[in-house]
Amino acid sequence: MKKYWKYFRKGKKLSEDKHFLSAQLGSSNELQKKGDRTEVLNLLLGLFDRPASYLEIGVRNLEDNFLKIESSIKLSVDPGLESDVNLADFKCTSDEFFDQFSKGELKEVPEKFDLIFIDGLHTAEQADKDIHNALKLISDDGFIVVHDCNPPSPYHAREEFSFQNSPAGVYWNGTTWKAFVKWRKNKDLYSCCVDTDWGVGVFSKRIPLGKPLALVNEFYEFKEFEKQKKDYLNLVSLEEFKKLIQR
Numbered sequence: 001m002k003k004y005w006k007y008f009r010k011g012k013k014l015s016e017d018k019h020f021l022s023a024q025l026g027s028s029n030e031l032q033k034k035g036d037r038t039e040v041l042n043l044l045l046g047l048f049d050r051p052a053s054y055l056e057i058g059v060r061n062l063e064d065n066f067l068k069i070e071s072s073i074k075l076s077v078d079p080g081l082e083s084d085v086n087l088a089d090f091k092c093t094s095d096e097f098f099d100q101f102s103k104g105e106l107k108e109v110p111e112k113f114d115l116i117f118i119d120g121l122h123t124a125e126q127a128d129k130d131i132h133n134a135l136k137l138i139s140d141d142g143f144i145v146v147h148d149c150n151p152p153s154p155y156h157a158r159e160e161f162s163f164q165n166s167p168a169g170v171y172w173n174g175t176t177w178k179a180f181v182k183w184r185k186n187k188d189l190y191s192c193c194v195d196t197d198w199g200v201g202v203f204s205k206r207i208p209l210g211k212p213l214a215l216v217n218e219f220y221e222f223k224e225f226e227k228q229k230k231d232y233l234n235l236v237s238l239e240e241f242k243k244l245i246q247r
């Protein structure tokens with residue numbers, strides 16, 4: 001017993017801890033990548049030869065992304081948990097929005113959306129529900145985009161945002177990656193993840209972005225995911241993505 005206690009007390013300085021350093025490096029690498037979610041979203045909207053409709057789940061500060069979206073028909077949903085003033089069109093959770101939508105209780109909403117951006121609560125369970133519900137509202141040639149699918153370390157992929165005493169600090173991708181990986185197995189969907197801005201996952205029913213995932217990671221272990229991340233996510237560079245959607 002004494003022996004083990006000695007081992008635990010030994011500890012290491014953070015500057016010597018390879019896990020701490022590699023997670024910090026993960027953040028700085030991610031912040032330096034070319035492009036961002038807005039560029040990916042606008043590229044997709046540019047593919048439509050009709051005025052395309054856009055829905056953003058989780059919008060926070062409009063100027064960060066929503067106002068830069070090039071679409072004349074755009075709507076947003078947010079319960080306002082992270083901003084002083086909630087400027088979302090629908091001030092509620094995504095579950096409440098989808099529920100009201102399905103009951104026909106919402107006025108002045110399109111019948112279908114051409115692009116739905118999921119960036120609300122970053123837990124696997126919520127992202128999974130959001131993808132499931134978004135699929136019911138998306139047009140046949142539309143896209144579902146999911147933010148934060150490529151956490152650079154298990155600390156970025158922690159379950160709790162509020163635990164910030166980790167090498168990832170305030171950066172939080174949560175467990176969204178699990179929902180993205182789960183839906184990548186769906187045989188009716190093509191998907192890829194653009195390697196920018198913490199991973200921008202894209203689903204399409206029409207455009208062959210990538211085949212359904214065949215790999216199995218039954219317990220959604222981060223270590224397993226990390227070993228073959230490129231395959232789990234079908235990770236593509238922004239340049240590769242541009243070629244994929246231009247076919």
Ligand SMILES: C[S@@+](CC[C@H](N)C(=O)[O-])C[C@H]1O[C@@H](n2cnc3c(N)ncnc32)[C@H](O)[C@@H]1O
Nearest residue numbers: 058059060064065080081082093094119120121
């Ligand atoms: C990461 S921010 C969104 C950032 C924004 N999409 C952008 O690109 O700049 C996450 C937002 O999701 C909202 N949110 C949290 N839980 C939610 C839920 N259940 N449904 C919808 N939005 C939620 C938060 O209030 C927060 O404003």
